[in-house]
Amino acid sequence: MSETLILTKRWPKKDPSLVGYRADGGYAGLEKSLGMEPVAIVEQVKASNLRGRGGAGFPTGLKWTFLPKDVRPRYLCINADESEPGTFKDRYICEYDPHMLLEGIAITCFALDIHLAYIYIRGEFAKQARALEKAIEEAVAAGIFGGPKLLGKADFPLEVHVVRGAGAYICGEESALMESVEGKKGYPRFKPPFPAIIGLWGKPTIINNVETLANVPWIVEHGAAAFAALGAGKTGGTRLFGVSGNVKRPGVYEKPAGYNLKKLIMEDCGGTASGRPVKAVIPGGSSSPVLRGDEIDISLEPDAIKSAGTMSGSGGVIVMDESVCMVRALARIAMFYAEESCGQCTPCRQGTPWMWKILEKIERGEGTMKDLALIEQLPGNIMGQTICALGDAAAMPVQSFVKKFRQEFVEHIEGRGCKHGETAWGVSRQAREALVGGNRH
Amino acid sequence: MSHHDHSTADRGPQEIAELPKDKVARFDAALPEILRRVPPDHKEAAMLAALRRAQEIFGWLSPAAQKLAADRLGASATRAEEVATFYVMYHTRPVGRHVVEVCTNVSCSLAGGFDLFEDLKGKLALENGGTTADGRITLRQVECLGSCGTAPVMLVDEEMHEGLTPQSVTQILGGLK
Numbered sequence: 001m002s003e004t005l006i007l008t009k010r011w012p013k014k015d016p017s018l019v020g021y022r023a024d025g026g027y028a029g030l031e032k033s034l035g036m037e038p039v040a041i042v043e044q045v046k047a048s049n050l051r052g053r054g055g056a057g058f059p060t061g062l063k064w065t066f067l068p069k070d071v072r073p074r075y076l077c078i079n080a081d082e083s084e085p086g087t088f089k090d091r092y093i094c095e096y097d098p099h100m101l102l103e104g105i106a107i108t109c110f111a112l113d114i115h116l117a118y119i120y121i122r123g124e125f126a127k128q129a130r131a132l133e134k135a136i137e138e139a140v141a142a143g144i145f146g147g148p149k150l151l152g153k154a155d156f157p158l159e160v161h162v163v164r165g166a167g168a169y170i171c172g173e174e175s176a177l178m179e180s181v182e183g184k185k186g187y188p189r190f191k192p193p194f195p196a197i198i199g200l201w202g203k204p205t206i207i208n209n210v211e212t213l214a215n216v217p218w219i220v221e222h223g224a225a226a227f228a229a230l231g232a233g234k235t236g237g238t239r240l241f242g243v244s245g246n247v248k249r250p251g252v253y254e255k256p257a258g259y260n261l262k263k264l265i266m267e268d269c270g271g272t273a274s275g276r277p278v279k280a281v282i283p284g285g286s287s288s289p290v291l292r293g294d295e296i297d298i299s300l301e302p303d304a305i306k307s308a309g310t311m312s313g314s315g316g317v318i319v320m321d322e323s324v325c326m327v328r329a330l331a332r333i334a335m336f337y338a339e340e341s342c343g344q345c346t347p348c349r350q351g352t353p354w355m356w357k358i359l360e361k362i363e364r365g366e367g368t369m370k371d372l373a374l375i376e377q378l379p380g381n382i383m384g385q386t387i388c389a390l391g392d393a394a395a396m397p398v399q400s401f402v403k404k405f406r407q408e409f410v411e412h413i414e415g416r417g418c419k420h421g422e423t424a425w426g427v428s429r430q431a432r433e434a435l436v437g438g439n440r441h
Numbered sequence: 442m443s444h445h446d447h448s449t450a451d452r453g454p455q456e457i458a459e460l461p462k463d464k465v466a467r468f469d470a471a472l473p474e475i476l477r478r479v480p481p482d483h484k485e486a487a488m489l490a491a492l493r494r495a496q497e498i499f500g501w502l503s504p505a506a507q508k509l510a511a512d513r514l515g516a517s518a519t520r521a522e523e524v525a526t527f528y529v530m531y532h533t534r535p536v537g538r539h540v541v542e543v544c545t546n547v548s549c550s551l552a553g554g555f556d557l558f559e560d561l562k563g564k565l566a567l568e569n570g571g572t573t574a575d576g577r578i579t580l581r582q583v584e585c586l587g588s589c590g591t592a593p594v595m596l597v598d599e600e601m602h603e604g605l606t607p608q609s610v611t612q613i614l615g616g617l618k
């Protein structure tokens with residue numbers, strides 16, 4: 001079966017140049033857009049069922065219609081922060097096909113009457129930031145944008161710049177991202193007002209993920225119906241799923257939005273590297289509730305996976321086989337959120353390190369059943385009580401791990417320690433080394 | 442011992458006038474390229490980029506280096522300090538000639554990242570955040586680097602090294618002068 005590939009089609013060429021992109025028909029979508037009414041482009045994106053790929057899955061076209069009619073200037077921010085553990089897809093768009101993103105940005109700006117766009121990329125992606133800078137230089141030199149006209153045709157000045165972050169997960173949150181673009185520390189803002197109303201420098205601002213906008217040229221070129229048909233339910237198109245952990249073939253897979261999670265792991269990725277049964281899967285980045293190995297025969301479409309009590313979030317799938325200690329894995333995730341909390345809200349500032357410390361205590365074999373009761377209660381004290389969704393993101397894995405693997409936590413307490421000992425992270429590394437003769441890339 | 446003790450020697454230059462003139466000139470020469478990306482009425486938006494450049498030039502962000510960035514953007518020193526201390530990639534204490542940052546988040550640790558970091562701590566006789574006595578390497582553990590498919594990974598002076606093995610780590614570190 002030949003699958004339609006939108007985003008990864010050009011990756012194997014490793015040719016991010018403008019010449020290469022154009023030779024493959026690039027910027028035809030922008031060309032076509034310039035002959036359309038801007039509102040018609042927005043309608044297309046709405047009808048395509050494109051939903052945000054940054055985590056929340058919000059309908060993209062709908063978000064765009066929230067811009068107030070007569071306030072100018074408006075801004076576009078492109079979220080290339082990609083810091084949710086388990087997520088590693090946007091970086092490859094920036095690296096292997098930056099012009100696809102730039103074309104999506106140009107079309108979006110034309111459709112929304114935006115003349116200044118900032119690509120906010122996490123500071124650790126130095127190489128990807130250079131790739132984007134180079135692509136922007138090429139596009140400007142070729143007169144695609146950056147001058148008074150788009151593609152030398154429509155009168156439409158457009159500036160696109162890269163802003164590098166400097167190491168802070170919270171800056172992926174849209175309001176913290178805007179603070180950071182403004183040159184400040186990344187403190188999330190209260191919402192409402194939402195960025196579409198009051199955003200960057202107090203002006204209406206649209207924020208979309210890299211993968212989201214990279215789909216826009218294809219939608220304009222091939223039509224909303226074709227895009228919608230690729231997906232499932234209310235989610236159109238394909239999605240990039242980044243699979244990591246204990247699988248034979250980790251990597252990014254472009255699949256229809258309604259693809260089956262088990263098929264992705266067992267067939268596309270070849271199953272576990274160790275050959276042992278799958279014990280647990282985190283299906284959409286570290287904040288998404290964990291699934292047991294016997295719960296993964298489900299669709300990854302955002303609405304469908306919700307009925308399984310979890311989310312496909314940022315598309316980061318982390319696979320753990322039977323050799324991994326769930327207490328260890330959860331303690332590490334809890335540490336992440338404790339370290340990344342910005343500290344503005346008390347429940348998050350105090351709750352996240354507290355959860356981490358208790359989990360470490362249980363892991364060391366020093367926990368009590370009272371600690372377990374506390375760890376079952378704490379997430380509920382954080383959820384819904386904070387300025388931004390990091391609080392929920394920290395609470396959800398704790399809640400789900402303890403619920404799904406409660407017996408393991410009890411065993412740590414009763415057995416006064418981890419039965420895995422030194423190998424709490426499992427045998428993935430050894431299994432992969434046996435498989436491919438060491439890590440390769 | 443790491444440089445993370447808060448002795449006065451480590452506090453570095455306090456005022457712009459104490460900074461080496463040639464380096465200040467280099468920073469000023471880099472400013473137009475930084476300011477080109479922000480609206481003229483929002484110069485302070487360039488704070489992250491200005492601090493990054495200052496760090497590249499001065500090695501770390503001493504109070505004086507922070508003040509320099511703030512001064513040139515028309516922002517307060519407090520604002521520069523707030524930003525410099527918020528983001529983990531800025532060093533507000535001196536660091537080694539090379540900064541080695543190993544990811545120990547879940548996907549990397551499943552692939553041996555945690556063990557690599559522990560090994561390195563042992564080999565270099567450092568705790569997390571410490572610097573070798575010869576000032577060659579500062580070692581830290583960091584969060585997910587967005588490279589989980591090629592785990593385990595580490596950054597060396599902002600360059601990503603993927604698919605690490607104990608052997609490749611030894612080789613990469615051996616190449617650091």
Ligand SMILES: Cc1cc2nc3c(=O)[nH]c(=O)nc-3n(C[C@H](O)[C@H](O)[C@H](O)COP(=O)(O)O)c2cc1C
Pocket residue numbers: 051052053054055056057058060079080081082083084169170171172173174175207208209210212213388389390393
């Ligand atoms: C703590 C936190 C971290 C986030 N990190 C990212 C990120 O790294 N990349 C991203 O695209 N969205 C991230 N988001 C989601 C953004 O806030 C926002 O919803 C998204 O960029 C919107 O784009 P989309 O509608 O195209 O998905 C994060 C949200 C939260 C609460």
Ligand code: SF4
Pocket residue numbers: 170187188340341342343344345346348349386387388389390391
């Ligand atoms: S929930 Fe946490 S990260 Fe978000 S604003 Fe509050 S303290 Fe900061």
Ligand code: FES
Pocket residue numbers: 085086087544545546547548549550584585586587588589592594
């Ligand atoms: S967990 Fe190490 S790069 Fe993602």
